[in-house]
Amino acid sequence: MGGVVREVFVPALAGPPASGSLGDIPFQNAREAPREAVLARKDRDGVWHDVTAAEFAREVLAVAKGLIAEGLAEGDRLAIMARTTYEWTLLDFAGWAAGLVTVPIYPTSSALQARWIIHDSGAVACAVEDTVQARLISAERANLPGLAHLWEFDTGALARLVKAGEHLPDAIVHARRAARTPESVATLVYTSGTTGTPKGCVLTHGNFHAEVDNAVELLHPVFRSVSTEPASTLLFLPLSHVFGRMVAVGCLRARVKLGHAPSIGTEELLADLAGFRPTFLLAIPYVLEKVYNTARATAEKMGRASSFDRAARIAQRYGETVEGGKPGMGLRAARALYDPLVYRRIRAALGGRVRYVLSGGSPLGRRLAAFYTGAGIDVFEGYGLTETTAASTVTPPQRPRLGTVGWPLPGTAVRIADDGEVLLRGRHVFAGYWNVSAHQPGEWLATGDIGELDADGYLTITGRKKDMIITSGGKNVAPAPLEDWLRAHPLVGQCLVIGDNRPYVAALVTLEPDGLAHWRQMHKKQDVPIRELVTDPELLAELQRAVDEANKLVSRAESIRRFTVLPGEFSEARGHLTPSLKLRRGAIARDYEGEIDELYRAPRTA
Known part of the structure; x- marks a missing residue:
């Protein structure tokens, strides 16, 4: 229809089991x-x-x-x-x-x-x-x-x-x-409950077989040993x-x-990675952001921040070229120069043998995906829901397309509805919600996510349907790309983009504890109370530069005009995050109503 791809299907690589569990x-x-x-x-x-x-x-x-x-x-x-x-x-x-x-x-x-x-x-x-x-x-x-x-x-x-x-x-x-049998119920996995009471997703043994058997066949280099090192x-x-x-x-x-590994605390996790030495990892973007930011902070402490930044730019350029063809000789030489100085250290932090990362939970972002690819770690980004037994799309091996969440998992169909909502179909889609008679899945599962398919069938997720912001000027704004970009900054813990029925887009920003501790040390402000730091001109200037970079992703009407830094963190204990670290937007907006109103009362910056 008008050159726009509305539906794509990838045939299954593994057939359904006839029996068993x-x-x-x-x-x-x-x-x-x-x-x-x-x-x-x-x-x-x-x-x-x-x-x-x-x-x-x-x-x-x-x-x-x-x-x-x-x-x-x-x-x-x-x-x-x-x-x-x-x-x-x-x-x-x-x-x-x-x-x-x-x-x-x-x-x-x-x-x-x-x-x-x-x-x-x-x-x-x-x-x-x-x-x-x-x-x-x-x-x-x-x-x-x-x-x-x-x-x-x-x-x-x-x-x-x-x-x-x-x-x-x-x-x-x-x-x-x-x-x-494959039709028997295997597990009830409860949703995060971002907007209401968690619902139990009924997943069958057949759902898991459809998911894992096709994922294992597709991601052959990850799950199968292709060298002397067992996966x-x-x-x-x-x-x-x-x-x-x-x-x-x-x-x-x-x-x-x-x-x-029961702990994701930095020291404990790094010790477990060093002892176990895996060949691939399953990670959410937060973990990959933290590894990157920790490496950059270490380089800055050693007086080598500029060298790290050059290496990061080269890795990103290298990663960008991999999806379109073969990097040039000069770029390959530059990457080889920085490999023992920077990239090998990144790989060492992950245990030394990691060659692949499966990333999901939220978009990783083109910049970080390109960096890790350039650093010698292939990233397979995926997209899915609890209702789809995890991944419904995944990056196909040897065919990366940065910024997307890949092709449909074999055996899966993806359709884009008239309003942009992503619809899914496949044997991995759940049987329904436990103890809920209404809203059971039909032929297609409505995900609540907004996305688009490119000409080659790669899916890009642009945001949640219910999270879409419509400013008082009528501009539709997807907050997720801006939030994901800002969250990758070492100083930013979480970010909530706001602006529904408001004249412009603004944001609430929390500070990442490790990144803030490093910033305090580098700026000799260890003793400054946090309530003073959130209005510190140097800190605000650095965050403004991050906001300016994020705004390059969108038009001026969609850009963040003002932001405020909060002295505390969004947390699960305070009801602001789900157990899987998703934002509970309504709860945050309610608890920070005064700060939000202030963003629209004060004079707007140009």
């Missing part, structure tokens, strides 16, 4: 490659130990028997509330082997959020990581009459389950596995998020060695 994966691995290392566990001394396929299958079987011995029936819901740990994945697969439906809960959830998920899902058992979480759930037991069991990993719950099930024959687990990844994103969960399942399915 995710609970079969450990046992299939044990039959086919019993001695192959499929996981690794870190001991108390920080040493990683491989877990073979046969060992993992034995553990899954033993825990599954324990779940059955405790009285859990086929189809019962089992909630799991923990950080990203080996025990999480073990219990997940044991639950599937026992015919259960697992229900993840973010480890940072409040008592009210956890109670809602356990109550709505009808979970009869809940496993938590530690005493703090156990107390949180225990305090809600009076409101959860259906919750019969509460187990804690840190006090040996899994060992007790194994002991409880010792008297049962293995055949009881195998019979339950045999009764599962491996260290998972540090929450397993309560569908993105992390999908990759964990995909790794077990493809027999890629999987490790777990």
Whole structure:
């Protein structure tokens, strides 16, 4: 229609399984490659130990028997509330082997959020990581009459389950596995609840197979060993998020060695990366931004900021040229010069062997994607929802297109509606919402995202439909590109672009603690209180330069005219962020109503 691409479909690379479930994966691995290392566990001394396929299958079987011995029936819901740990994945697969439906809960959830998920899902058992979480759930037991069991990993719950099930024959687990089909429900994953009560997405075993089997086939260099180094990844994103969960399942399915890192604190994560040394990583843009900004801050402390910035520009130019052809000799020489000085240090921070990154959750941005490509790390950016078992589009190998979220995942169709909304269809699309009769998916899933397809079928996401700003002058503004660009700045923690029914676009900005600490040190303002710093002329000037750069992305009518720096951070505890770090715009606008009004009362800058 008028040269505009409205729909694109990529045929599946993997057919649907005729039978079976995710609970079969450990046992299939044990039959086919019993001695192959499929996981690794870190001991108390920080040493990683491989877990073979046969060992993992034995553990899954033993825990599954324990779940059955405790009285859990086929189809019962089992909630799991923990950080990203080996025990999480073990219990997940044991639950599937026992015919259960697992229900993840973010480890940072409040008592009210956890109670809602356990109550709505009808979970009869809940496993938590530690005493703090156990107390949180225990305090809600009076409101959860259906919750019969509460187990804690840190006090040996899994060992007790194994002991409880010792008297049962293995055949009881195998019979339950045999009764599962691709249409059986595997898990209920609750949405973040940015605008209301979280809803449980019903994901089947077939949904996961459609997702991971096609992703593994498409991303062959990532999941399959193409050198003497076996493929491996260290998972540090929450397993309560569908993105992390999908990759964990995909790794077990493809027999890629999987490790777990429970902390994303800078020092702890860097130590785990150095010890595990993965070949690829799953990351959200925040993590990649932090690695970049930390490297730049380190260079500045050493008096080498200008050298780092030159290296960054060369990497970005190199990354930009890769998608269109072969970089010239001069650019290749410049990149080779900076590789041992800068790029190798970036790769070393990620463990030294990382060659691929799967990025999702929010747009990475063309600049950072080009930088990492130039630094020797291929970035596969994807887009998807909880309702689509994670990715619905992904960057195809050898065919990057920076700034886009790639092609449809094989087996997926993408359509752009008349109003620009992205619609999706495929076997990975969920079965519907738990306990919700209305708003179930039809032939096409309406995502709520606004996007466009280019002539080659690459999708670009420009924003959320409900987040679109319409100024009082009638200009439509998508806030996401401006927010994503600003958030990549080392001083910016979060950014909320506003302007609905207002005369111009403005922004609320929070400061990133590590970036601010570095800025204080470099400007010798360690003792200046934060409430004074937010109006510091030097700080505001640096942020204004960042805003000016972001404004180059849009027309003048869409540009940020004014901004204010807030003394505090947006946080999940204050209700401003979801557990997956998405902005709760309504809550922020309500809590900062005075600051927003001030942006429109004060004289506007030119």
